[in-house]
Amino acid sequence: MSIVDLMQPHLKNVKPYVPGKPIEELRRERNIQGEIIKLASNENPYEPIEEARQAIIEELSEINRYPDSGCYNLCIELAKHHGVNPNQIFIGNGSNEILDLLVRAFVGGSDEIVYAWPSFQVYPIVSQLAGVKSVQVPLKDYRLDLPSMRAAVTRETKLVIICNPNNPTSTYVSKSEVDLLVEDLPKEVLVAFDEAYYEYVAAADFPDTPDLLSKHPNVIVLRTFSKIHSLAGVRIGYSLSHEDVVTCLNKVRQPFNVNSIAQAAARAALKHMDKIRVRVKENRDELDFVRVELQKLGFVVPPSQTNFLLAVPPPGNSAIIEQLMQKGIIVRPMKPFGLGEDSFRVTVGTPYENRKFIETLKELV
Template identity: 45%
Template sequence: MIDESIVRQEILKIEPYVPGKPIEEVKRELGLEEVIKLASNENPLGPAPQAIKKMKEAAKQVNIYPDGNVHYLRQKLAAKVGVREEELIFGNGSDELLALLAQTFITEQAEVIIAGTTFSEYRFATNIMGGKIVSVPLKDYAHDLEAMAAAITPNTKLIFICNPNNPTGTIVTKEEVDNFLKQVPDDVLVIFDEAYYEYVDNPAYPETVNYLANHENIIILRTFSKAYALAGLRIGYGIANQKLIDYIDRVRQPFNVNLMAQKAAIASLEAEEHLAKSVELNQSGKEYLYQEFDKLGLEYLPTSSNFILVDLAQDSAWVFQELMERGIIIRNMESFGYQDKIRVTVGLPEENQVFITQLKEVLNN
């Protein structure tokens, strides 16, 4: 009889990631024809036309392995970000990069500091390698960098800072980061996860690339999944000094970034007007949703990302279910420990309007 003794004990600590429900699954389950998904922080505008064109062209070449060194995207991105090509690493989404970081640096019982409420994959990556999570509560829904610095011990190996933070949309400022880094030993790695970097318009937000010259222990993660709208292709990248990149590259699988993703990412970097349009759409959508939440008397966190954490002041599970039965998929925050909150992705104007209309009806029932 097979039991849990056959698996690594670290596996038993892992809780599988719970993604937002896919549109097709909701259609099947509830027999719906039309479904709007505002759950997974995807760009509702979709990929740039140039990226779609390159994907179609690349489809004719998928019988051939992709460039394992990601040469042309590496060139293009290095020039755009302002780093050397050797300071970049690419992954099958940022999730793979998180796994690579864990495999490279986390040893059994090594301590990893994370915020109390943040992206769950940090916990997953740490647990799978037998590391020890040190969870520091948020302060005013944002990372408490002073408390995180105070939590550092001789066993600390990594610190994850999600900026903007998922699911709160809050940021840590340059001033806060400057003070924090002064307290971090050189042998403790600080990972800034900046998945929503392109959406940030707060002037206090730190440009972390500028820290690399004087801080060899910093790793920056970014992605093409959000503002660039390539979530389905799975492509993210890391920025760090060459020594760290070389270490991480040793555990990277060959051909981990597919051909179509590489071509689409290059085209997306060139499509600056489409990115600007995506950011503008997100900003106007946030303003509309803020106004409507104010009218409904709902508290929410102003966000530096493309999602909003909303306090319903009541159990959110039934609201989530009611909205889904009406063809609106949002994110129930129970798994984050917020029983009375939902997270909603900013959609197209018409999607935002439908969401608000249905939310009003649900709350008035």
């Protein structure tokens, strides 16, 4: 008998989340002395804005106290920002936590969760943790196929997760496609829009999902401070929903799930959206640069509405990810997602990092 035999049977086969390779791990493994550039985790390449840094420093003198469990001030400020009531906001330890809590609160037994695949790695994990069936609907041309997702909804379906834009393919579904789905779904089926990359979107026909809330109490919108706000390390995300969803989520969360440093940083970041918009513009310019250069090298690159690109190399480049790593550039292999043996996802970095990545790639392809 091993300890693993004692584990709950439905949890034994859970495959833990595989993050992008950390810089220090690559340095240790390959004994790389020089510069390492990590473009593997869709992080913001810049540190948080000065006001958020300052708020973090000021908050340090208070961390002998427990944080505000209900994130009162941040809920009020987010509600104002989005034009909803504060009781429609739920704050989580990253939007990942909210996905987990949603499943924990609403899905169990013979219920099913429908989501697209390939999509965000966390969806199969939270489904397995709850011991419920995942129904994975294949993408079509790297995009979510909403009609097929609708067709996959059965009487057992409790939750549909729409990753928009989709990680790892970077594509989006439009307002008209989303409206059709939401109108057509049974009211007993919750639909969660995971919009971690929302702030990067440039497409004019991207859906305004918070707008759906007044008419559709089954809609939940997930957003995060991890991406555009550069706060991935403090872990803070939030959802917008009907207040009853918030009541349910509050029943299943830890008492102090969001630390005080994260709350202070998020409040400061929210007050300076003007600075964030500058970063959105730079991301788009750099995204376009990297996309065009990849295409010149023969890569297939689906159109992106995010801070990353999916790159499918031309034939004959089977060692490309490994070779990039040898040269100190970390991208995210897409083989585990079934997106091709040598495909990878690359995050938009600083202008310097992006040019270094492209120059290195030119030597290799």
